[in-house]
Amino acid sequence: MLMIGGGLALSVGATTALVGVVTASTQANFGVWGAAAFGIVIGLLIGLLNGLLVTRIGINPLITTLGMLSAVRGLAFVFSGGLSIPMLDESFGQLGRGTIAGVPTLI
Numbered sequence: 001m002l003m004i005g006g007g008l009a010l011s012v013g014a015t016t017a018l019v020g021v022v023t024a025s026t027q028a029n030f031g032v033w034g035a036a037a038f039g040i041v042i043g044l045l046i047g048l049l050n051g052l053l054v055t056r057i058g059i060n061p062l063i064t065t066l067g068m069l070s071a072v073r074g075l076a077f078v079f080s081g082g083l084s085i086p087m088l089d090e091s092f093g094q095l096g097r098g099t100i101a102g103v104p105t106l107i
Helices: 012-057 061-080 090-097
Strands: none
Touching: 012 061, 012 090
16 A cells, blocks of 8 residues: 555565564464464554554655564564574465465465
């Protein structure tokens, strides 16, 4: 929505990295689908915080998302320890390679 409104979103990549790290880190506790849902919730919360900072507080979108990029990228690095975290469940591959009624489910 920020980009549709003419703003610039710089924290998308860092948010994606944090969602991936959170999903991979919590898969043992929540299962792969619960971890994926938890990761999506984390991404939504970051987007909501960006939106509130821009619309309610009035901070420039460039400054808001640049600051969020640094904070979220740092969190992803801290949570992962700078290392890759493998997905242990093979069914997680269904998100990118699966089909439902012959229609690819590319997420």
